[in-house]
Amino acid sequence: MSKSLFRWSLTAACLAGLTAPLPAWAGEDSDEETGSEPSYQINDPFPDRQLQPTSVPAFGQPKAVFYNPYGLTDWLRRHGIGVLLDNINEYAAAVTAPTKNVGDYRQGSSNAGQYALSLNVDWERIAHIKGFATHMVVTGRYGTPANRMFGDWLNHSSEIYGGGGNVVVHLVMAYGEETLYGGKLSIAAGRMAELSDFAASPLFCTFQINAICGRPRAAADTGYASTFPAGNWGLRVRGRPLPQSYIQLGLYLTEEGMFSYGMNRSGFKFNSAYINGVRLPLELGWEPKIRSHLSGHYKIGVALTTAALSDIHEDEYGEPYVLTGVSQRQHHASLNSWVMMDQKFATYRRDRFGNDSDAGLTALWGFLYNDKHVALRNWQAYGGLISRGTFASRPEDTIAVVFSYTAISPGVQRTEELLRAQGRTLPYRATGIQRHAIVMEANYGWHAFRGVLMQPMVQAFIRPNGQGNLRDAVLLGFKTHIEFL
Template sequence: MSKFWEDVQKRWIKHGVSVVLDYTSESAMALNGGGGSRAAYAHQIGAQLDIDWEKLVGWHGFRTHTVFINRAGHSLAKDFGDQSVNGLQEIYGGNADIGIKFVYVYATQDLMHDRMQIAFGKMPVNIDFSASPLYCTFMNNMICGSPKTLRRGTGGFANYPGSAFGTRIRYWTLHGVYFQAGLYGSNPDLTTPKYDRSGFNWSLDRYRGVYIPAEIGLIPSFGKDNLVGHYKFGFAYDSTNYSDNYWDVNGNPLALTGVAPRQKNGRTQVWLEGDQMLIRNGSGPLHGLYAMAGLIRNDAVSSPYLYQYYAGFVDRGFFKARPKDMLGIMFTTTTVSPAVRATQNLLYARGSRKLPQNASFPQSQVTAIELSYVIHVCEGLSVQPDYQHIMRPNLQSNKKDIDAVGLKIHAVL
């Protein structure tokens, strides 16, 4: 970062204006597994504007947040026929291969001596619900941002870089204990060309219902080293109509009749997630060894995926000589809905090789194991070598496992 830009930022922040520019690239190369291209590159260039209106004009507790991005590149996972929640490069996707994508703009208002906060605007659900700064330690897309079956399981769970109009209220009942709930428009076509790739379409014509998430969180701290944990239980309901995975409108297996699927009103989701610092390596909130785990369950009747579960470790400052480096190890598995698999089995038995969920063989589950190390090069720049092993790509047991190496570069101004 140049001295001039650093001085400009300090002056702006003093008056409540924060501007962050960043660049992230993710390159991946497959070592085996068949498929098409052996390597792929994707990037994101982002611009974020945060304004503290209390510093700027004296409006106590009011802040606004805006983000624009540019994404481009190629998905290596798709070259191997994997269009599921697995993505070897998390920065790819969101239908954001476009010059400028408007991601979100929303405001927050603190109330009751900062015990309550209200947010409203056009925003992703996952900036508040099922969120963790540890998720994007990893380059695979299964959990970065949030566990991806929440988005793929229900259209109302607007996931970055998508956003939806909505509001969220959070209340700290006790120190370290909070409850939050939200109300968002549910748009099953979010981030697709059917709606708006650029994010500048603010119309409500594609909204089909409302998405209502609620979450209880606990943030305990243990011992003299202040070993911090984050635990959350969430539940959500989407009022949109979705197609049944197995039955047609007449109550017969749709795979046998070819008749339109029965429509089911509403989907539910549940998530239970947590992380706990086990060893402290420094004074910062992430400086230590964290254990993390989670479980997500979707509606099997109309969601493509039933379960996702993950577990891992993230350790920042393990080497005393490298206090800002970070090591991550992660395991995550996603299972298909039994209703989807039943439909796929019927179609496959009849000779079809073009099955629901972009499959060519009845699906079961996909598992990713990842090892990643973030090297802090200098202030504002990190380089991250990465290794991934993918079992049953696209949840298909007939696909070869993939071993891939990657490199993530992140620069911030």
């Protein structure tokens, strides 16, 4: 991808939270999913030279199956047009039997997938509008995850599931971006996904499990933070006061039913009928390099939501609503926050030019905290290791492990205890009291050939759905990612 849009562009949440399975942000042989772009744009320091010959950061070109057919890709990019087309497919099968006599569960397998197309246009090249570009992504999705078969709804076994409207073409994002001061300032507006820019990382989708892939699950707990494949109206401003730091803030109009098939199936529903508030995220980032070549990315952020959210335990007078029957208390201001870090600790070998290669060991870890009065997930902690090029004969392959711990809000637990005592149905599709859950994944990313990644994996669900009454589950699966253009 070299010095591409994926590295420099300080663009808005163009695509989605999917990402490339590698422990460094860049590299010519990187896998680039259409949803990876915003994460690359955020998490690389501003380049030390002016962008030429256009002030719009250059569009990247991954090592796709059809890398440059008949010179077409190069011709399009010379004329200001960048196109990416890829497909992701994720399969998972339970090797453990589900809990008996609890719910309608069964042992089985499932498959989920997505095809996506992004279109980036440099209007400085086409119409001489200095620094202006537009970005659009559409997608189609199919299938369902396997975790529902054994009763888990907290951490899906596949990141690809739902939200695509069950239509051939679903609009994810379409927005314009103006790049100023040689790339040090970016202003973007349009239909965007907040969590493609905020609380994002290109390392997350080294994994298949939805607890981490796309974005840590707690970041989107209340359903009002837009994330792939749903976008909403938004504005984002990002600047770099120093070469290896950034600050970004945004304003996103929250929409009721943003992920609902019934209310926004195609993604082309642009009216304001369901706008019910705003989200105001703020994030600070720092990208140091240890010994000049070991890259790190550190970020801290907070977001305010003004859409009305119901208290998960109390009524209008501060009493348990399940006992009084009084309407739940409404909160018109709630906060969620995050701290996320990754650091490359070692480089295994040098390339043929004597420079440090992408091969090496990277660690990632983070913590997310939500308002315990309105969120199901009170907090989430995660950590993982990614080893790229472990074997000299396989320089692009990755070995990766990750775990995630999710703590359920105390109010949810108290409410479910009261409901169970009354023999009533529990919220969140629970069949027992939800307290905490752990999920883990280990995988091997095999680059079969240019543009094709094959990734077998194993997952473990401890306390599925956060419940102690459900049996732990082990899954085996396989992910493929094919970059066509």
